[in-house]
Amino acid sequence: MRHDAQGARSDDGRAVFRPLSHLRSQPLFGNLAGDTAASLVVFLVAVPLSMGIAVASGAPLVAGIVAAIVGGIVVASFGGSAVQVSGPAAGLTIIVADLVQTYGWPVTCLITVLAGGVQVALGAFRIARAALAISPAVIHGMLAGVGVTIALAQLHVVFGGSPHGDTLANLTELPGRITDGDTLAIAAGTITIGTMILWPRLPALGSLRLNRVPAALVAVVATTVVAAASQWEVERVELPDSFAQAWSGPALPTADQVHGVAVGVAAVAMVASVESLLCAIAMDRTHDGRRVRLDRELVGQGSGNIVSGALGGLPVAGVVVRSTANVRAGGRTPLAAILHGVWILVFVALFAPLVELVPMAALAGLLVFIGLKMVDLSHVTNLRRHHEASVYLVTLVGVVLLGLLEGVLVGFGLALLVSLRRLTGLTVLTEEANGRWHVLVQGSLTFLGVPRVTHALRTIPVGTHVDLDLHVDFMDHAAFESIHAWRVDHERTGGHVDIDEVHENWYERSSAQTAPNAKTPPRGLARGWAPWGVRRPDHDRETPASGLLLAGANEYHAGAARRMRSLMTRLAHRQSPKALFLTCADSRLVPNVITASGPGDLFTVRNIGNLVPRRDQEGTDDSVGAAIEYAVDVLEVPGIVVCGHSHCGAMKALLEGAHNEPDDEHLRQLRAWLRHGRASLAQLGGTVRAESPGPDAMRELAQHNVVQQLENLLTYPAVRRRYDAGALELTGMYFDLESARVSVLDEARGEFVAIAPDPVPQPRATGEAEAHDRSPS
Known part of the structure; x- marks a missing residue:
């Protein structure tokens, strides 16, 4: 029973316990003060970022504002996360820029609408978790590649020029752009980047912590004030006189564009969905409120993209920067995200002239900083422990040199090859002591590993006693057939085979379904929880406790220690x-x-x-x-x-x-x-x-x-x-x-x-060991 946090007591003084769910939902207005304060902080973060992403995407500036408003109001209203804040995302920048350049802005809006429809369908059919099957190494590599691409393109703007559509061209022509750069644009970009770096590091002045004010807002405002006060002649933000003048709704593609549009819809839907779901799961670790409902969140994201595309806005997705700012500022319900969208709408409607004072180089500097921050080297360190750093690096380079879709496909292909190599990885060790052979098979035992296992088993002399330890997490039928055939032959020639399965009883289950024709049954208890007396009945009485403990420690080092090392490294410094x-x-x-x-x-x-x-x-x-x-x-x-x-x-x-x-x-x-x-x-x-x-x-x-x-x-x-x-x-x-x-x-x-057990397709092996009441406990 779970005990209620109310802690009531009955008339006789005994505690009265009521059920309590640790992670309970909070009403929409249950955290009104905290959500309102958080919405203002996120609003201040979202305005400069939304405009910057619109610039980097080659879309109308107002498209970023529309996406930010819709991402706040629509997605939060229909989504499944309590704290995630959605809006135009840097991870979609390359896709959108390519779509705008290829098909034009109206067709790109149609692609956004259709991608939203795909997301709604995926959420309605409850397959949101399938998007999480993509390797994190590919996702992080993709985001890092996008960050490098954004930084290379926006550096040209910082130096007073215009970026090229090709990343290689941006890279090769950057030295020339630096030598011929516009001094005032460089100054504006430098102030922005410098402020972004230094502002979070400012020490607290007593109880006044200036670094709680969003660095992005401070950087853009500081650069704008300096440029306006100094009357710098630099390119500035241009907003349309009215929304009706700027609005450009979805348009149908031409016949020869249909195939490319379909690919664009799939790309936007996939990237936006994966980025949003991963962000939502990451945000769950930062608060103790309701956990995210992934399918509902996908429906909310799709609804936001339908509305955003219809209103001429950029595609939306969950954004880590805004969501983190929301949680840290006290946001705990969707109301914070909804209000942040309302504040953006009010600000643009009433203070558009102030927005037009912002230098384009300031937004470019902001994007350069964000792009470089997307290359998080801590991911490389973590992935190295799992031998997936190569997937990360290949995806990064592929996105930068080949393009987003091509880079992701290359990284995904490499991730599959790495997984296949692990699945087929097999270790076979044989040793002989006092006329008794010990064979250890570790890994996944499939038909690809049969030749190695068969070769090792055929080298064992006939008529000998063999202990075969199967430390395997999977065994297919071909592997079973080869081991079983060898075992039957070996026992027919006077040998003796003891098969000990450490994890799951793959061999035993297969033997039960076919006629084993073997003299000795396999040992049926998994070594992870079977007692010594069951696993070593011949040694239980003769071997002292110290010997059993040492034997167990050796067994642990031979099998589980290597698999646990990565986990224990993470747990070593904190529990x-x-x-x-x-x-x-x-x-x-x-x-x-x-x-x-x-x-x-x-x-x-x-x-x-x-x-x-x-x-x-x-x-x-x-x-x-x-x-x-x-x-x-x-x-x-x-x-x-x-x-x-x-x-x-x-x-x-x-x-x-x-x-x-x-x-x-x-x-x-x-x-x-x-x-x-x-x-x-x-x-x-x-x-x-x-x-x-x-x-x-x-x-x-x-x-x-x-x-x-x-x-x-x-x-x-x-x-x-x-x-x-x-x-x-x-x-x-x-x-x-x-x-x-x-x-x-x-x-x-x-x-x-x-507790009723959940049904499982292949139950783990069970066994019984007699127990007697010999101790006082």
Whole structure:
């Protein structure tokens, strides 16, 4: 059961728990003050960026303003993200510039409308997540290539000239443009770029933090003021006298343009969708409100593009810069994005003459800075760890030299080749010791790897004992057939084969569906969670514990360590667990197995009986209290779980009255510790003295004990404070050893309710190991 943040208590003083969803929706006007303040900040960021992107796209300047207004009002109204702000995006600049140059602005508006229709259809058919299948290396490389292309083109404007449509021409002619540059235009661009670099680094003056004002706004305003005060004769922004005069709606293409228009629609829809969805997912990490609904967000983006194209605006997409500014300024609902669109509309309608004072070189300098910022070298570092830096670099160079679509296709093709190489990557190792052969197969075992495996197996002498370890994450039928045929032949000639599958039982499942004709069955438990006694029955009694531990460590280094290295490198310097997991020290209870969690997910505290001493109780155990305070105050976990289990030795001792035994030295500390469970026993109705309490009584006490420990948690000030603030959930769990099922406490029903497993197409292998109640926990 999840406990409500209201923290009410019943008449008898016991805590009353109500369900709580940690990530709850907030009404549109539930954060009116914060959203209004955030909308003003985003408005100040959006105006110069929108005009700059329109200039870089070769579109009418008013098209950028229209797209910003529509992206704010329409997309936020119909989209699925609480905080994302949409508008003209730098990632679409190259596509739009090429479309404008090839087909003209009216046909480009039609392409925007049709691309919006495609996005709405994709969202309606609920396939938004398919857009996320594109490798992040390709996406980041594409954006970096777009950034380089924008920077190269706008540098010509900074130096007083006009950019070329070809990136190579912009690059080769840049030295000549620098030598013949316009001094005043260079000055305007330099002021803009310099301000963008220095403004965020300004130190705070007491409580006054000037760098909270958007750098883009400060840069453009500063350059405009200097140029106007000095009466510089530079090219400035030109707005039409009226919207009706500037409006140029969609127009139909000619017959010979239909194919190119279809390609343009697909390109705009793909890039805008992927960029928007990735931005929305990234923004979810920055706030604790409602998570993005990807399909609805895609419908909202499509609706925005339909309206923007119809009104003569640029294509819209989710924009990281504006969305980040929105979250940092306190925006938490779509109202912030809607209001920012309203402010842009009011500003352009009332203060157009001020906009016309802005030098074009200032907007160009802004775009140069933004373009270079899109080349984020931190992505290269992260991608190198996953051996995908080559995909990033090839995509970047391809976009710059060949064009956006061509570069993306080249990068996507390379990403597929890299993935194929990984899928077919296989390691086969053989070694012999004391007449016994050990064969290790690691990787994905497909028909492409069959020749290597077959060659290694054929080198093993007949009649020998072979241990075949299959560390494979996939095995196709061809691989199974080759291994099985070798195994049958080897056993017919007097040999013996033990097959041990470490991850999933691909071989065992295939053997069950075909006549195996093999003497020894494969071992059925995955090595990740099977106990030593099942995996090494011949060594369990003979091998000391230290030997088993060392053998396990060697097995870990041989397999899992390499796969975990990248993950643990990221976790090494910071942990951010999702829950404090308080459970019993019983060796049969493995928290990471029953919760399917991994490193960094759970901050675990284990003790006999999963007891939580009350904060106000005399002689409170400092170790448990310290762990609670650290998890809640320092790590700020969003939830605490107390998990009990069946056949608990501590519950058995309580029922037998072990804590009332004479105070001799035998189990003295255990009896002292079990006093923290007396309140749970009192809930059950007192001590049941019996030589062997029944399983029903032990189960009932164990479940009462979970509820009592949840109440004990609320005696800790750190827990109570965050619990009352709605920042902390409390959950009760119970694990039945015999059925291997997890139950969750349901206050409404007053009982523990079993969690129904989700159906899976290929269930993982299962196995049973007998367990006996030998420990007090």
